[in-house]
Amino acid sequence: MIPLPRAWLLTSSMLVGAAVGVVAAVLSTLLIQASIRPDMVIALVLGVPSVLGLLMVMIAGQRWVTALGAFLIAFAPGWFAVLVLIQVVHGA
Template identity: 50%
Template sequence: MIIGVALGMMAALLAAVEVTATVRPDVVIGLVIGVPGVLGMLMILMSSRRWVTAVGAMILAIGPGWFGALTAIQVASGV
């Protein structure tokens, strides 16, 4: 799960640099938390092997890391 949080933080930094379009904050929060949450839970629930469960937990942990990094970027930029 630590790897998933780290991947989420890196994805947030990459998205903040690359995406220049104005996006509504509620849409971003829904995508950042919802998509990895749904994919991770589906992988965990449907897994028949241990490594699939581990990958599902990693994907599930991407959301909080991504959300935390985006929040830190917003606080640092003064928005």
């Protein structure tokens, strides 16, 4: 059984995760100037945090680990959305 934290804590961790993902995307875009293949970026931005978050949720023994896993799961879409928005605005 997955230990679920209270609803407000789970929702808050996901909201903060999405916001941190947005900030991470902006910072990574400003700091990294290297040309990286788009499929590698998608794998790194969506794959790694999502797999780590799902793994944390599945093996969680305490409620705070589940909240941290939800944070990581919400981190990926926030980061990816900003990267897509940057590409759309720049016309690429």
